[in-house]
Amino acid sequence: MVYEERNAWTGLVLSAIAITVYVVLVLQQAAGGPLTAVDWFPLMLWTIGIGIVATIVLSILWGIVAGMRDPDGAARSDIRDRDISRMGSRVEQAFVVITGLGVIVLCAVGADVFWIANTMFLGFGVSAIVGGVARVIAYRRGLV
Numbered sequence: 001m002v003y004e005e006r007n008a009w010t011g012l013v014l015s016a017i018a019i020t021v022y023v024v025l026v027l028q029q030a031a032g033g034p035l036t037a038v039d040w041f042p043l044m045l046w047t048i049g050i051g052i053v054a055t056i057v058l059s060i061l062w063g064i065v066a067g068m069r070d071p072d073g074a075a076r077s078d079i080r081d082r083d084i085s086r087m088g089s090r091v092e093q094a095f096v097v098i099t100g101l102g103v104i105v106l107c108a109v110g111a112d113v114f115w116i117a118n119t120m121f122l123g124f125g126v127s128a129i130v131g132g133v134a135r136v137i138a139y140r141r142g143l144v
Contacts (some may be wrong), residue, residue: 004081005139006066008088010059012132019125020050026118036114044121069112084138099123 001009022043029038099120106116 001066002077003063003066003080005136006062007059008084008132008135009140010055010062011128013060013135014051014055015116015125015128015132017028018054019122019129021123025128033088036112038114039116040114044117070109078109083143084135087143088131088135088140091134092127095123095127095130099127109143 025043025047026035026038026040029043031039056122100123102119102123106119
């Protein structure tokens with residue numbers, strides 16, 4: 001597995017875990033009450049921060065293990081990796097645009113800040129997951 005594919009897997013898995021953890025924490029804090037009453041901001045910041053740190057640490061550790069197994073190919077990338085990365089970025093950008101439109105609509109209808117912020121957060125998370133899935137599929141099946 002090449003460097004870029006390892007990073008795609010790392011981002012994909014940890015993005016899914018981070019979103020799940022955040023949703024569970026918000027639902028636990030709501031305890032059956034209104035979601036808008038939850039103090040979501042610190043939960044969101046901690047989830048984002050820990051998710052970023054975990055992604056970096058896991059990528060480094062996985063790179064070290066791969067480097068011990070194959071010192072010559074552990075950090076090598078080629079034009080295929082760049083093409084797959086670009087394609088994954090385009091997929092992610094499409095979902096970020098959809099998220100942005102959703103946020104604009106929520107602002108226009110005067111939605112609570114909770115819904116606006118969480119739509120943006122979950123939209124970014126979904127874009128990362130969908131982009132990661134697109135990259136992994138491209139690595140496994142190739143670009144068409």
